Amino acid sequence: MTANEVPVLTIDGPSGSGKGTISRAVAARLGWHYLDSGALYRAVGVAAGWGDLDLDDAGALVRCAFDTEVGFRDDAGGEPRVLVNGNDATDELRTETAGAAASAIAAIPAVRAALKDRQRAFRQPPGLVADGRDMGTVIFPDAPFKVFLTASAEERAERRYKQLKDKGVSVTLAGLLREILARDARDASRAVAPLRPAEDAVRIDTTGIGIDEVVGRVLKVAGA
Ligand SMILES: Nc1ncnc2c1ncn2[C@@H]1O[C@H](COP(=O)(O)OP(=O)(O)O)[C@@H](O)[C@H]1O
Numbered sequence: 005m006t007a008n009e010v011p012v013l014t015i016d017g018p019s020g021s022g023k024g025t026i027s028r029a030v031a032a033r034l035g036w037h038y039l040d041s042g043a044l045y046r047a048v049g050v051a052a053g054w055g056d057l058d059l060d061d062a063g064a065l066v067r068c069a070f071d072t073e074v075g076f077r078d079d080a081g082g083e084p085r086v087l088v089n090g091n092d093a094t095d096e097l098r099t100e101t102a103g104a105a106a107s108a109i110a111a112i113p114a115v116r117a118a119l120k121d122r123q124r125a126f127r128q129p130p131g132l133v134a135d136g137r138d139m140g141t142v143i144f145p146d147a148p149f150k151v152f153l154t155a156s157a158e159e160r161a162e163r164r165y166k167q168l169k170d171k172g173v174s175v176t177l178a179g180l181l182r183e184i185l186a187r188d189a190r191d192a193s194r195a196v197a198p199l200r201p202a203e204d205a206v207r208i209d210t211t212g213i214g215i216d217e218v219v220g221r222v223l224k225v226a227g228a
C-alpha cells in the first residue's frame with residue numbers, strides 16, 4: 005500500500021466541537037492511527053513561549069516550528085501524553101493560553117507550511133483519523149472520509165468549562181465563551197487554510213447529542 009492509498013478519515017471543526025474525543029474513540033474502534041494536528045500548533049506556541057519569542061517575529065516562529073520536537077505517548081485509556089522537546093507538556097498544552105497562542109501562530113502561512121510534511125507522515129497503514137481545522141481541505145484533500153463537527157458556541161464553552169473544572173483549572177464560563185468566539189473568528193478569517201468544511205465533508209451538528217451517538221455517526225461515515 006503506498007501512502008496515498010492508506011485511508012484517512014478527517015475530522016475538522018471549531019474548538020470544543022468534540023474533535024479530539026470523537027477522533028480518539030473512532031481511531032480506537034477502527035484500529036487506525038490518530039493525528040492531533042492542534043497539538044502540533046499548540047506545541048510550537050508553547051515552545052515559542054519557553055524561548056521568549058516574539059509572536060510577531062514570523063522568521064523565529066518558523067524556525068521554532070521546524071525545530072520543536074513533538075512526541076505522543078499513549079496513556080492507557082486516557083488522552084495521549086504530549087512531549088515537547090522531551091518534556092511532558094500535556095497539561096500546559098490544553099490551557100486556553102496555549103490555544104490562543106496556537107491560533108495566533110497558525111495564521112502565519114510559513115508556520116503552516118513547516119508543519120505540513122510532519123502531519124502527512126502520520127498517514128500509515130492500516131489508516132489514519134486526523135483531527136484539526138484543515139485536515140479535509142489542505143492536508144488530506146484526497147481523504148475518502150471527511151467529517152465536519154459543529155455545536156453551538158454556548159454548548160462548546162460549557163463542555164470546555166466542565167473539562168477544565170474537572171482538571172482543577174479555575175475558569176469562568178463567560179471568559180471561555182469569549183475566548184472560543186475570538187478563536188473561531190481568527191481561525192475562520194485567516195487567509196491560509198481557514199476553518200471551513202471541505203465541500204465533500206459530512207457535517208454533524210453535535211449540539212445536544214451525546215458522545216456515543218456522535219461516534220456511531222462518524223463510524224458510519226467511514227463505512228464501519
Ligand atoms: N457530543 C458531546 N456531548 C457532550 N460532551 C462532549 C461531546 N463531544 C465532546 N464532549 C466533551 O467536550 C469536551 C471538549 O471536547 P474535545 O474533544 O476536547 O473537543 P475539541 O477537540 O473539538 O476541542 C470534552 O470534555 C469532551 O468530553
Ligand SMILES: Nc1ccn([C@H]2C[C@H](O)[C@@H](COP(=O)(O)OP(=O)(O)O)O2)c(=O)n1
Pocket residue numbers: 017018019020021023024041042043045046103106107110111135136137138139187191
Ligand atoms: N489543523 C489545525 C489544527 C489547529 N490549528 C490551530 C487553530 C486552533 O485554534 C489551535 C488549537 O487547535 P486545537 O485543535 O488543539 O484546539 P481545540 O481542541 O479545537 O480547542 O491551533 C490550526 O490552525 N490548524
